[in-house]
Amino acid sequence: MAFTPRVFSGIKPSGDLHLGNYLGAIRRFVPLQDTHQTIYCVVDMHAITVWQEPEDLRRWTYEIAAAYIAAGLDPKRSIIFNQSQVVEHAELSWIFNCVARMGWMSRMTQFKDKAGENSEQVSLGLFAYPSLMAADILLYKATGVPVGEDQKQHLELTRDIAKKFNHDFRKQIKAFGHDEEFFPLTETLATGPAMRVKSLRDGTKKMSKSDASDMSTIYMMDDADMISKKIKKATTDPEALPTEAAGLAGRAEAENLVQIYAALADLSVADVLKEYGGSGWGRFKPALADLAVAVLAPVATEMRRLVGDPGEMDAILRDGAERARAIAQPVMDDVRKIVGFVR
Ligand code: TYM
Numbered sequence: 346m347a348f349t350p351r352v353f354s355g356i357k358p359s360g361d362l363h364l365g366n367y368l369g370a371i372r373r374f375v376p377l378q379d380t381h382q383t384i385y386c387v388v389d390m391h392a393i394t395v396w397q398e399p400e401d402l403r404r405w406t407y408e409i410a411a412a413y414i415a416a417g418l419d420p421k422r423s424i425i426f427n428q429s430q431v432v433e434h435a436e437l438s439w440i441f442n443c444v445a446r447m448g449w450m451s452r453m454t455q456f457k458d459k460a461g462e463n464s465e466q467v468s469l470g471l472f473a474y475p476s477l478m479a480a481d482i483l484l485y486k487a488t489g490v491p492v493g494e495d496q497k498q499h500l501e502l503t504r505d506i507a508k509k510f511n512h513d514f515r516k517q518i519k520a521f522g523h524d525e526e527f528f529p530l531t532e533t534l535a536t537g538p539a540m541r542v543k544s545l546r547d548g549t550k551k552m553s554k555s556d557a558s559d560m561s562t563i564y565m566m567d568d569a570d571m572i573s574k575k576i577k578k579a580t581t582d583p584e585a586l587p588t589e590a591a592g593l594a595g596r597a598e599a600e601n602l603v604q605i606y607a608a609l610a611d612l613s614v615a616d617v618l619k620e621y622g623g624s625g626w627g628r629f630k631p632a633l634a635d636l637a638v639a640v641l642a643p644v645a646t647e648m649r650r651l652v653g654d655p656g657e658m659d660a661i662l663r664d665g666a667e668r669a670r671a672i673a674q675p676v677m678d679d680v681r682k683i684v685g686f687v688r
Contacts, residue, residue: 348529352381353487355388355428355478358405359397360554362412364563365542367641368608369493373534375417377491384485384669385413387427387662390434391477394470395459407652410662412565415647426665428481433673438473438480440684444509445476449502455495479503483528484673491534494541495551500533507531517683527683539608545579548597563637566645573634576602581626588622590614606633609640 354374356366377383387409392402406427413425428434450456453475460467470477478499482490483506490500507528511518518527544550544561556562563575581598593600593614606629607617621629651658681688 348486348488350381350489351384351485351487352377352489352491352534353384353386353482353485354491355386355391355481356409357388357392358402358409358427359392359395360405362408362565363552363554364565364605364637364641365493365539365552367412367416367565367644368539368542368605369495369535370491371412371416372608373491373537374413374423377489377534378419378422381489383418383423384487384672385418385423385425386481386669387425388478388481390428391474394468394474404652407655407658408566408648410658411648411651412644414651414661415644420661420665424665424668426662426669430662430666431484431669431673433484433670433677434477434480436677437484437680438477440680441476441479441483441506441510442473444513445479445502445506449505450475453502454498475499475502476506479506482531483507484676485669486529486676487531488529489532489534494535497533497535500531504530514683517685521679521682523679527679537608538604538614542605543597543601545575545601547580548601563641565641565648567641568645569638569642572637572641573631576634576637577630579630581630585623585625586618586621586629588618590618592618592622602629602633606636609633609636 352374354370356362356370374383374385387406389402389406392405410425410427413423414420418425450472456472456474459471479502482503490496492500507530510528511526514527515525518525542552544552544556544558545563546558546561550556550561552562554562560575560578563572567575579598579602581602582596584596584599586599586603587593593603603614603617603621606612607614610617621632
């Protein structure tokens, strides 16, 4: 039996949403509604792997759910919910903690970056984070996960966990009448421009929720003036734009701005350079600023409207959680049997 084409993705409510989240994830969630069953989660249990003020956590949870809808997700077609409302995520992640190996987790570059010198002091949850992420995805037997480039290693680990579970329990999986592959080997959907949006001040760093310099990050809730100002002040080199993509090699800041333009306009980098190759920043930056404002301002307006109506947001999240549980519970029932838990 083939797996249902099903997409799952999630965003952590641990800071204000930014252009990287929009281009690397949210914007690409929308067209998948036409081809897949789509499940989009606000992963609040992931957020608390580092300290979150409870009030901020709540506010950001609403903000992300609002961004999903404002960007074009239809809560009737897509399942939109927050992770902690479906307890099966926690249950499956515990089982995966017992499948995954310490060595696999120790190799996760995001853990190493986040823990830094301080690895004795970070939470146990931060270390186990990728196993919860695998549970998010495999609880729904998702076949595809749209994410930015920084999540690729976690998706590889998800496949490793699925493979090991399928292998370790193959006898039980067969005995219970399943195909040999109980969990799918989920595909990472991360192609196209702007899969790794960089800081506007430093082309060696990714744009992130936690950058100390506000000028480096375009936030989804920035107003038009702020967006324009940040783009016009973005660090660049003195050269004109090249006429072909190869000419962007070694020019991280230039490449970043061209990729952002391409992603916002739904064009390829080559097409953008056909139009702007040979131009200086005096022409390109204002065009990029106008484009960014035209795309982002309506999303921000709708986000503000939605977060101003927590009653509506609660209803959407509750309905989404109920539909998510309807998929998750039968999978968990099977997993408990396969593992040997008596019920
Ligand atoms: P998070 O919350 O850090 O980021 C959410 C999404 O935004 C993408 N992203 C970027 N894309 C391009 N350029 C950037 N500068 C940039 N910054 C962030 C991320 O790649 C991601 O797609 N572990 C995940 C959340 C998660 C998840 C999941 C994702 C938990 N469970 C299951 C997919 C499936 C995270 O921390 O994303």
